[in-house]
Amino acid sequence: MNDTDIATERRTATPAELGFSMPAEFAPHDACWMLWPQRPDNWRYGAKPAQAAFVAVARAIAESETVFVGVNDDQYENARNQLPSRIRVIELSSNDAWMRDVGPTFLTHPDGRLAMVDWEFNAWGGLNGGLYFPWDKDRRIRQKIAEVLGIERFITPLVVEGGAIHVDGEGTLITTEECLLNPNRNPDLAKPEIERLLCAYLGVEKIIWLPRGCFQDETDGHVDNLCCFVAPGEVALTWTDDDSDPQHAISREALGILEAATDARGRRLTVHKLPMPGPLTIAETEASGVDRLSSSRPRQPGDRMAASYVNFYIGNSVVVMPRLDPAHDDEAHAILENLFPGRRVVAVDAREILLGGGNIHCITQQQPRV
Template sequence: MNQPILDTVTAETTPRAQGFAMPAEFAPHDACWMLWPQRPDTWRYGAKPAQQAFAEVACAIAESETVFVGVNDDQYENARNQLPAHIRVVELSSNDAWMRDMGPTFLTHPDGRLAMVDWVFNAWGGLKGGLYFPWDKDKRIRTKIAEMLGIPRFEAPVVLEGGAIHVDGEGTLLTTEECLLNPNRNPGMSRDEMEQVLGDTLGIDKVIWLPRGCHLDETDGHVDNLCCFVAPGQVALTWCDDDADPQAAISREALAVLEAATDARGRPLTVHKLPQPGPLYIAEDEASGLDRLNSSHPRQPGDRMAGSYVNFYIGNSVVVMPFLDPAHDEAAWGILQGLFPDKQVVGVPAREILLGGGNIHCITQQQPKAPRA
């Protein structure tokens, strides 16, 4: 059903005022959206190793729901031949492949309608610490998907990436001050002002602010690499026991906030700790094969990567998690399988994705199933 595209939002026309809200990731999906990697200053060796990793993620999710992969025209034939026929390849140009952040945040309505939020995107900081320039193609992705699906698109007045937020579908949102209140995103904006925008746009009632994201996360502290909802009242948190590792203090700090918090319905939170992989560092051979451009984030041998098992995707019948460290993969898999007993937890080798700066949650975006009218 085609619906009008909404380009301006007033107090009376906010998504919340119209009855829309963002559902939890663990709610039912109609589809998952991804993008195809090809950027030569992000992905080594012409992105061929990354393309293989992305294809494995797409195939794992496609066991659970329809998967759309957006591809630049010059990579369309390559992607179509690498991906199985049941994965839908569509021409959707981008500057890079992080669909969680440049793609839409979907909303649902109790009457069965679907809509999306079009946040302002500035490549994780714009000209003050952003990861590349330009990002003109990325900014058009949400508009294009809205046109493809024939759904309303609400333009939001703040810079925000999808990886910066996680919701429980019952009125609670997780985020970090490091990201959403960063001067390179929304300078001068207060917590109260941001909470008002989040409430009006996503239909949430309470924001739980964690101070920081994972150590050296180049997204300026996206919450989806540190902590996420796995069910109402339950969160997974990346954990480090080594006091000499800067991540240990970040995780303890987050735990203190979470244990003192209640959700929008007044429930205390149960925190499930996921061990941190590594620490993981870029090897000499992994830093080779990249184009070196002044307009993009440098990736050097010895740089620490912000690896995290929390960066997984919750599908209808599967949970797709990154395998990053043989010393911890099995333990992390076991914890997640215990948290999702009704789903199959699938581990995908994901170091190539991490080398680009993110992981499985970062390259995916769920399209929720709208409730029946």
């Protein structure tokens, strides 16, 4: 029996009991994992514009660390020819391209071991508001990556997506009630039980609950679109001063909770406001390029998108942020430069990713250094 078999069979000890925990994203990485977009009912024009955006993100992160891009077999040659040779392209079938949510949550151990949490995945709500069907290939991704890396895999029945959680690496986790307490995720679990499981599988000690995620976020309010840790005791928060915009009340509510909170080490949090782009909506030409299928979420002209500059990726030497709105791009870039003085901030045109329902953080998953 190999290590993966042992990890799969283990039911008595949790990762936290064994000394594992989830590092912060700003801690050193060994690699970044991504997937390749192709489904025509989510990405317009056969995903060609989205593929170009994914290539730009992968190029930027590859300055900083190894990048793996998983592709379906029928897209392997296309992806290999578009991506630089230093980026590793592997056959890894998926239903769509959101590695943050369908990929593993990596854990590390003080003795140098790497492991992962294999959450349950139901495509952001299953048959009760989920975004597509089926999601069978997505559910196998974590097991495949565990076998590629030869690491322990801790299986949990808790439905959690990677974008629903942010940690500081020092015992604190931030999430939203809108997502993890949604009846389409874990209807049989109360809040205290979900907290217990998060602590047991991620090695955290304190959970800060924000009520809601960004306005009309189709993931049911993922925290990574609203708020994230940028350093121990410091968070970035999506913000708008326009009190007529629905996002204003959401961000103001979150600000009050964050400023009143302390982390697992007893520190008060410093909150850095990042301006909200837009509001941004889907254009007629953008909606018309998407196939309409009953098994996936429709893209309608005029629909507001949950655009956020908080949805960036922190690499070893770069921070890759979305370029979304000329009115706010430069301001957001400057704020991130101040927050990450030791990293180069790279802005990537990301509207094509946003049109698919997420952004740069949503399509990436860091593998921590051990």
